[in-house]
Amino acid sequence: MTIRQVTCTAPVNIAVVKYWGKRDSDLILPTNSSLSVTLSQDDLHSRTTISIASQFTSDRMWLNGIECPIPTNQRLVNCLAGARQQRQDMESRNPRLPKWSTWGIHIASENNFPTAAGLASSASGYACLVFTLAQVLELPLTPSELSRYARLGSGSACRSIMGGFVGWEMGQRADGADSLAYQVAPETHWPDLEALILVVSDAKKGTSSTSGMQTTVNTSDLTQHRFANVVPERMRQMEAAIQAKDFPTFAELTMRDSNQFHATCLDTYPPIFYMNDTSRAVVNVITAINRLDAGIQAAYTFDAGPNAVIYAPKAHMPRLLLLMAYFFPGAASSADQTFEYFTNPYNAVPKGAALGKDFPAEFLAIKDQFDPSPRGSVKRIIHTRVGDGPRVLKNPESSLLNNQGLPKSLRA
Amino acid sequence: MTIRQVTCTAPVNIAVVKYWGKRDSDLILPTNSSLSVTLSQDDLHSRTTISIASQFTSDRMWLNGIECPIPTNQRLVNCLAGARQQRQDMESRNPRLPKWSTWGIHIASENNFPTAAGLASSASGYACLVFTLAQVLELPLTPSELSRYARLGSGSACRSIMGGFVGWEMGQRADGADSLAYQVAPETHWPDLEALILVVSDAKKGTSSTSGMQTTVNTSDLTQHRFANVVPERMRQMEAAIQAKDFPTFAELTMRDSNQFHATCLDTYPPIFYMNDTSRAVVNVITAINRLDAGIQAAYTFDAGPNAVIYAPKAHMPRLLLLMAYFFPGAASSADQTFEYFTNPYNAVPKGAALGKDFPAEFLAIKDQFDPSPRGSVKRIIHTRVGDGPRVLKNPESSLLNNQGLPKSLRA
Incomplete structure (x- = not known):
C-alpha cells in the first residue's frame, strides 16, 4: 500500500x-x-x-x-x-x-x-x-x-x-x-518572559466557550462597549508593550483584559462564571505583591475556566514559584507527589528551598494578608516559557x- | 434637667x-x-x-x-x-x-x-x-x-x-x-412580594464600599457605559415593572442589574470581588429553577458582599425556602440551632416539611444538577417582606x- x-x-x-x-x-x-x-x-x-x-x-x-x-x-x-x-x-x-x-x-x-x-x-x-x-x-x-x-x-x-x-x-x-x-x-524577541500555569481544581465543567460566548454577545450590554471602545486601543497598546519588552505595561494590560473578559461573562444573562474562589485568591495574591515597592512583578490571566496563567520575567520566577506553592499547596506534601503537583523544566526553584513551606523573603510583607488555600485547590503548577510555532x-x-x-x- | x-x-x-x-x-x-x-x-x-x-x-x-x-x-x-x-x-x-x-x-x-x-x-x-x-x-x-x-x-x-x-x-x-x-x-402597593436573605459565611471582610466604588469609577471603562447607557433606561423599566406588579420583568431587571454591578467591580483595576463560591451557587440554583416550565419564580441580588437577597412572590416562598435550605444547609442539623439558622416570621415552611432535608417536588428536575454547598456556607436565612419607612x-x-x-x- x-x-x-x-x-x-x-x-x-x-x-x-x-x-x-x-x-x-x-x-x-x-x-x-x-x-x-x-x-x-x-x-x-x-x-x-x-x-x-x-x-x-x-x-x-x-x-x-x-x-x-x-x-x-x-x-x-x-x-x-x-x-x-x-x-x-x-x-x-x-x-x-x-x-x-x-x-x-x-x-x-x-x-x-x-x-x-x-x-x-x-x-x-x-x-x-x-x-x-x-x-x-x-x-x-x-x-x-x-x-x-x-x-x-x-x-x-x-x-x-x-x-x-x-x-x-x-x-x-x-x-x-x-x-x-x-x-x-x-x-x-523576549526570551526573558516566562509563564506559570496553575491548574485549579473544580468540581464541575462550566459553560462551554462556544455557547457561552454567543450568550454574552446576545445579552451583555457591556461587551458591546468592550468591542467598540476598549479592544482596538488595547491591541495597539499591547503590541507596543511587547515590542518594547515593557513588562509593567504588558502586565497591567493583561490583567485588565482578563478582568474585563470575566466581567462581560458576569454581565451575561444568565451570568457565566469561570473563576472560582481559588482563582480569586490568585488575583488577590498577585495584586498584593504588585503593590509592594518593587512594582509590578507578575500578571495573571484566566481563560474560560478557573486555571490561572501567570506571566513574569525570568528573574522573578524563583520567588513567584515559592509564593504560589506556599499559598496554593498541592494535595499531598510527600515527595512522591511533588512531580504530580509541579512541573519545572527550567529549574526555577531556588536550591535548598522547600516547595510549599518556604516563604520568599521579598514578599514577607504580604504573608499574613491571606490564608493559604486548602491543600489541593491547585492540582498542578507548570512552569513554561514562550515558544515557537508548529x-x-x-x-x-x-x-x-x-x-x-x-x-x-x-x-x- | x-x-x-x-x-x-x-x-x-x-x-x-x-x-x-x-x-x-x-x-x-x-x-x-x-x-x-x-x-x-x-x-x-x-x-x-x-x-x-x-x-x-x-x-x-x-x-x-x-x-x-x-x-x-x-x-x-x-x-x-x-x-x-x-x-x-x-x-x-x-x-x-x-x-x-x-x-x-x-x-x-x-x-x-x-x-x-x-x-x-x-x-x-x-x-x-x-x-x-x-x-x-x-x-x-x-x-x-x-x-x-x-x-x-x-x-x-x-x-x-x-x-x-x-x-x-x-x-x-x-x-x-x-x-x-x-x-x-x-x-x-405590592404586598405579594417577599424576600429571603441568605447570610453567607465569608472568612474576611472585602473592600469597603466607600473606597471600592471610587476605584471602580476611576478605573473601569465598562462602568462609564453603565452610567451613561444602561441605568437611565433600566430605571424607567424597573419603575414600570413595579407599577404593573410584573414579577418576571422585575426579576430579570433585578438579576441583570446585580450581575452588571458585580461585573463593573470585576472590571475595576485591581478587581474587586464581593461574590464568593456560595454566592455563585445561589445564582446557579435560581437560574436553574427560572428555566423550568413555570418560568421566572425568583430573583437574586447581591450588594457589596457575598450575601444573597432573593425576591419572590409570596406563593413561591414555601418551595423556595425548602430549596435554599436543601442546597445551603445550616452548620448544624439539630433542632436547637434551627432558629439561629432560620428566621421565619411569616410561617412559609410547609407543615411537616423538614428544613434542609425535604426537596420541593416542583423543582425535582434540578435536584441532581448541583451538590448542596458545605454545611454552614449559609449561616442564616431570614424571611421578610416589603415594609414602611421610619x-x-x-x-x-x-x-x-x-x-x-x-x-x-x-x-x-
Missing part, C-alpha cells in the same frame, strides 16, 4: 487580549481582534499524525486513542473539505501532481497534558491538524493563510499556527478572508499511526 | 438598581440613579434614641452600646451640623422657639441584626439618625427633604427614609439639591437612653 504519513506538534496559546464572541458562527469570525502568547511545545503540545492512502475507504480519526466519528463534527468536516479542495485545485492546474485529494485520510491526535487538567486543547489540536494536513497534502500555504483554516476548526487555533506573540485581526469581510493571525514578534517531527518513532495507517495504541 | 428625647426605628433597603460611584464624595452625589425595596422593620431595623439638653456639655454617641468619638466621623459631623443649622434658621425667624440648636446632643443607636451578619447597617443607621434628629429638633421636613440629610451620612441611607419602593434621583446640580429619594410605590416609638421602654441622656446598657 502506498501511504503518505506526517507527524507534527503544535503549541498551546494563552490570550492576553481575549477573544470572546463571533460575528459569524459558521466561519468563526470574531467580534474583536485578540492577541496571545504561544507557550513552549517542549512542555505542552498537541501531536497529530496524518496518513493518506488511496486504499483508505473512508476518513477516520482517533483522539487520545479513541475513535471519533468525523461526520458529526462539522468543524472538522469543514477543515478537511477546505484542505482537499485546495489540493484538488492544484491538481487541476497541474495534472502531473498525484491525486492525493481523492485519497482517504486517517488522523490520530493526542495531547501531552491531561484533558482533565482543564487546559484548552482545541487551539493546539486544530492548529496541529491543519498544519499536518498542509504538510501531508503539500499545500503551499503561508502561516497566515494556514491560520485561516485553523480558525475554521476553533477560533483561537489560528493563533497557535505561529510562535512568539501572535495577533488575530478580526477582519471586516463577510467571507473572512481578512480574519487572519499575524506574528507580532517571534519567540526569540513543528514537523522527522523521527518515525514519534508517529501515532503504524504503517497501515492505524493507531499504534488504542484505548477501550 | 430639661431633656427632650425621641426614639425611632428605620428599615434596611436592598437595591434592585445599584448605586456604585460618587460624582462628589463630600456631598455624596451619585454617578447614577438607583432604586431599592425597603424591607420590613418588624424583622430588621436600626433603632436610635436622641436626647438633647442644655446641660449636655458636648455631643456624644454610643453605637451598639460602645461610645464612638463624633469628631472623627466627618459624615456624622455633617449630619449634625446640617440639622442644627436648619433649627437655628427657624429660631432666628421665630424668637419664641426654644433654642434647641444650642443644646448638646446624645445619640444611642443599635441594630437588631448582628453586625457580623454582614448586612449593610449604614443605610438604616443614618436614616434612623436623621429621622430621629428631625423629630427631636422639630424640623418641618418632608421625607424627600429628609432624604437629603440622610444622603450626607451614607448614600443609600436616603432610600431608607421611605417605605415600599424607593428611587434615588441622581440629580444634576453641583450642590446636590436635586439628588433626592422619592417613593415609586408605597409598601401597600417609625417613632412612643413607648418609653423602647428608649436606649435613660432620663439623664446616658445609655441604659453599656458594653465594655
Whole structure:
C-alpha cells in the first residue's frame, strides 16, 4: 500500500487580549481582534499524525486513542473539505501532481497534558491538524493563510499556527478572508518572559466557550462597549508593550483584559462564571505583591475556566514559584507527589528551598494578608516559557499511526 | 434637667438598581440613579434614641452600646451640623422657639441584626439618625427633604427614609439639591412580594464600599457605559415593572442589574470581588429553577458582599425556602440551632416539611444538577417582606437612653 504519513506538534496559546464572541458562527469570525502568547511545545503540545492512502475507504480519526466519528463534527468536516479542495485545485492546474485529494485520510491526535487538567486543547489540536494536513497534502500555504483554516476548526487555533506573540485581526469581510493571525514578534524577541500555569481544581465543567460566548454577545450590554471602545486601543497598546519588552505595561494590560473578559461573562444573562474562589485568591495574591515597592512583578490571566496563567520575567520566577506553592499547596506534601503537583523544566526553584513551606523573603510583607488555600485547590503548577510555532517531527518513532495507517495504541 | 428625647426605628433597603460611584464624595452625589425595596422593620431595623439638653456639655454617641468619638466621623459631623443649622434658621425667624440648636446632643443607636451578619447597617443607621434628629429638633421636613440629610451620612441611607419602593434621583446640580429619594410605590402597593436573605459565611471582610466604588469609577471603562447607557433606561423599566406588579420583568431587571454591578467591580483595576463560591451557587440554583416550565419564580441580588437577597412572590416562598435550605444547609442539623439558622416570621415552611432535608417536588428536575454547598456556607436565612419607612416609638421602654441622656446598657 502506498501511504503518505506526517507527524507534527503544535503549541498551546494563552490570550492576553481575549477573544470572546463571533460575528459569524459558521466561519468563526470574531467580534474583536485578540492577541496571545504561544507557550513552549517542549512542555505542552498537541501531536497529530496524518496518513493518506488511496486504499483508505473512508476518513477516520482517533483522539487520545479513541475513535471519533468525523461526520458529526462539522468543524472538522469543514477543515478537511477546505484542505482537499485546495489540493484538488492544484491538481487541476497541474495534472502531473498525484491525486492525493481523492485519497482517504486517517488522523490520530493526542495531547501531552491531561484533558482533565482543564487546559484548552482545541487551539493546539486544530492548529496541529491543519498544519499536518498542509504538510501531508503539500499545500503551499503561508502561516497566515494556514491560520485561516485553523480558525475554521476553533477560533483561537489560528493563533497557535505561529510562535512568539501572535495577533488575530478580526477582519471586516463577510467571507473572512481578512480574519487572519499575524506574528507580532517571534519567540526569540523576549526570551526573558516566562509563564506559570496553575491548574485549579473544580468540581464541575462550566459553560462551554462556544455557547457561552454567543450568550454574552446576545445579552451583555457591556461587551458591546468592550468591542467598540476598549479592544482596538488595547491591541495597539499591547503590541507596543511587547515590542518594547515593557513588562509593567504588558502586565497591567493583561490583567485588565482578563478582568474585563470575566466581567462581560458576569454581565451575561444568565451570568457565566469561570473563576472560582481559588482563582480569586490568585488575583488577590498577585495584586498584593504588585503593590509592594518593587512594582509590578507578575500578571495573571484566566481563560474560560478557573486555571490561572501567570506571566513574569525570568528573574522573578524563583520567588513567584515559592509564593504560589506556599499559598496554593498541592494535595499531598510527600515527595512522591511533588512531580504530580509541579512541573519545572527550567529549574526555577531556588536550591535548598522547600516547595510549599518556604516563604520568599521579598514578599514577607504580604504573608499574613491571606490564608493559604486548602491543600489541593491547585492540582498542578507548570512552569513554561514562550515558544515557537508548529513543528514537523522527522523521527518515525514519534508517529501515532503504524504503517497501515492505524493507531499504534488504542484505548477501550 | 430639661431633656427632650425621641426614639425611632428605620428599615434596611436592598437595591434592585445599584448605586456604585460618587460624582462628589463630600456631598455624596451619585454617578447614577438607583432604586431599592425597603424591607420590613418588624424583622430588621436600626433603632436610635436622641436626647438633647442644655446641660449636655458636648455631643456624644454610643453605637451598639460602645461610645464612638463624633469628631472623627466627618459624615456624622455633617449630619449634625446640617440639622442644627436648619433649627437655628427657624429660631432666628421665630424668637419664641426654644433654642434647641444650642443644646448638646446624645445619640444611642443599635441594630437588631448582628453586625457580623454582614448586612449593610449604614443605610438604616443614618436614616434612623436623621429621622430621629428631625423629630427631636422639630424640623418641618418632608421625607424627600429628609432624604437629603440622610444622603450626607451614607448614600443609600436616603432610600431608607421611605417605605415600599424607593428611587434615588441622581440629580444634576453641583450642590446636590436635586439628588433626592422619592417613593415609586408605597409598601401597600405590592404586598405579594417577599424576600429571603441568605447570610453567607465569608472568612474576611472585602473592600469597603466607600473606597471600592471610587476605584471602580476611576478605573473601569465598562462602568462609564453603565452610567451613561444602561441605568437611565433600566430605571424607567424597573419603575414600570413595579407599577404593573410584573414579577418576571422585575426579576430579570433585578438579576441583570446585580450581575452588571458585580461585573463593573470585576472590571475595576485591581478587581474587586464581593461574590464568593456560595454566592455563585445561589445564582446557579435560581437560574436553574427560572428555566423550568413555570418560568421566572425568583430573583437574586447581591450588594457589596457575598450575601444573597432573593425576591419572590409570596406563593413561591414555601418551595423556595425548602430549596435554599436543601442546597445551603445550616452548620448544624439539630433542632436547637434551627432558629439561629432560620428566621421565619411569616410561617412559609410547609407543615411537616423538614428544613434542609425535604426537596420541593416542583423543582425535582434540578435536584441532581448541583451538590448542596458545605454545611454552614449559609449561616442564616431570614424571611421578610416589603415594609414602611421610619417609625417613632412612643413607648418609653423602647428608649436606649435613660432620663439623664446616658445609655441604659453599656458594653465594655
